[in-house]
Amino acid sequence: AQKITQTQPGMFVQEKEAVTLDCTYDTSDPSYGLFWYKQPSSGEMIFLIYQGSYDQQNATEGRYSLNFQKARKSANLVISASQLGDSAMYFCAMREGLGDSWGKFQFGAGTQVVVTP
């Protein structure tokens, strides 16, 4: 069964505007981590942000923030003040377990973001 769902296959956003990328997940493990990765057209995978299931605060990294709604099993990525260089595919991912018992990564289908001038 699909554990990570990204319902937006593609989005257009204007430069300098904020964009929210949706991600919902499914797990019965109380311990898990949620991740967002960016994949430009060059193909590399770039880590953006991490949220642990026990973290009380929403994670932030510069222009990236993660809107973590645990009860809804939602982990949306917010990119503020979009830049042309933000055009890329964005993947939400999850790992169950913690510490020495981390499980394998499970990736969503991805959302293609195109930033327009």
Add this chain to the structure above:
Amino acid sequence: SAVISQKPSRDICQRGTSLTIQCQVDSQVTMMFWYRQQPGQSLTLIATANQGSEATYESGFVIDKFPISRPNLTFSTLTVSNMSPEDSSIYLCSVEARGVNYGYTFGSGTRLTVV
């Protein structure tokens, strides 16, 4: 975080041939992971490579098609054998990241086109 050098970055190969992809890590790591990303798709784990033992393959992937070597704690290769156009994909290696990021560090990827 670890730095991974992955080669080649891209290649165009004839069907029926094989391609070996190399990943070199700047520090010793226990496990290395190999992923395939077919066009327009998400990442799919091919196998986990431990030094000194045979790689562990995921369902749908077999050693004859994707042999993996792991001669030491900093290096691994993935070979795509007897290629067909369906093997055209991005192949990525990755390792556990260090520090507070509990994710993976990825190589830069190998974009393979089979003609």
